[in-house]
Amino acid sequence: MNKSKCIIEIKSLNTRYGNHIVHRDVNLNVYRGEVLTLIGGSGSGKTTLLRHMLGLEQPSHGTVKIFGSSRNDANFNLQKKNIRGHSGVLFQQGALFSALTVFDNVALPLRELHTLSEDIIRDLVLIKLNMVAIKLEHADKMPAALSGGMIKRVALARALALDPEVLFLDEPTAGLDPELSQSFVELILALRSEMNLTIVMVTHDLDTLVALSDRIAVLADQQVIVTGTLDEIDRFQHPFITSFFKSIRHKIEQKNHSEQTWKIVPMPS
Numbered sequence: 001m002n003k004s005k006c007i008i009e010i011k012s013l014n015t016r017y018g019n020h021i022v023h024r025d026v027n028l029n030v031y032r033g034e035v036l037t038l039i040g041g042s043g044s045g046k047t048t049l050l051r052h053m054l055g056l057e058q059p060s061h062g063t064v065k066i067f068g069s070s071r072n073d074a075n076f077n078l079q080k081k082n083i084r085g086h087s088g089v090l091f092q093q094g095a096l097f098s099a100l101t102v103f104d105n106v107a108l109p110l111r112e113l114h115t116l117s118e119d120i121i122r123d124l125v126l127i128k129l130n131m132v133a134i135k136l137e138h139a140d141k142m143p144a145a146l147s148g149g150m151i152k153r154v155a156l157a158r159a160l161a162l163d164p165e166v167l168f169l170d171e172p173t174a175g176l177d178p179e180l181s182q183s184f185v186e187l188i189l190a191l192r193s194e195m196n197l198t199i200v201m202v203t204h205d206l207d208t209l210v211a212l213s214d215r216i217a218v219l220a221d222q223q224v225i226v227t228g229t230l231d232e233i234d235r236f237q238h239p240f241i242t243s244f245f246k247s248i249r250h251k252i253e254q255k256n257h258s259e260q261t262w263k264i265v266p267m268p269s
Helices: 046-054 076-085 102-111 118-131 148-159 178-195 206-212 230-235 239-257
Strands: 006-017 020-031 035-040 061-066 087-090 166-170 198-202 215-220 223-228
Touching (some): 006 046, 020 198, 020 223, 035 046, 035 206, 046 198, 118 148, 215 230, 230 239
Parallel strands (some): 035 198
Antiparallel strands (some): 006 020, 006 061, 215 223
16 A cells, blocks of 8 residues: 555544534544545444545544645635545435436436536446446336345446545445345445545445455544554454454454455555
8 A cells, every 4th residue: 555645634633513522633544545444333423524524524623635635725615526526425325316217316426517418428327337237227217116236336326427536435235135235345346446446434244344444444432543454453452343343353364364255356556
C-alpha cells in the first residue's frame, strides 16, 4: 500500500448531538486502492462516520478531507460536485426509488449531470447493469418486483454509474442468505479489480469482513482505538475486539493459508 496516496483524511473529529458525544478526537486515513472496513458495537458511530466522509453531516469539531478538500476550505462548494462525482454509495437496504424503474434508478446520477444525451445514458446504464449481472429484461421492472439480491445489485450499479474512485458500502450483504452474500462479495471483489476502486465499508457480517478487508478500523469508546490488518486487530487487547473476533479466528487462519478460498484480489500498487 502506498501511504502517500491518502484520499480521505480525518483529523481530530468530534461528533456531538446535544449532550450526547458520538465521536471524540477521531483520526483516520483511507489510502488509494484499499478496502477499509469500519467495525464497532451498536451506537459506536460507524454509519455516522461514513456520513461525515460523504459530506452528509458536518462534525462538531475537526476536519474531513476527501481528495484533498474539506468543508473548511473556501472553495469547497465549488469542488463538492466534483467530489460527489468521484464517490459512489451503496446504502444498507439499497435505497432504490420505488417510483422509478431499474433503468431509471441507475440513470438518475447520469441525468443529474445534464451533459449526456439519452442515447449515451442508455448505453451507460446497460453497461452498468451488465457489470452487476442484471439482464436487460429486468430494466423496466419496478423495485417492488425485485428480489433482495437483485435490489443490492441494481443499487450497486447505480453507485457505480459515474465510475467513482471511492465506493462506500453500508452493510452490503445485510439481509442476504449465505449463498447470495458470497456471490455479492465475489462481485465486489471483481469490480474492485476491474475499476481500481477504493472501498470504505461498514459491516457486521463476519464472512464479508474477512473476505474483503485490507485494513480494519475499530470504533469503541467514542474513538478509533486501532486500525490494522485482521491479524493486527485480533492481537489488540480490548473487550469489544475479544468478543467480536472470538468467533472468526478460524476464518482469519483460512484467509492467511488460502487466498483462493476467499477469491482475494491483490490491492493495486
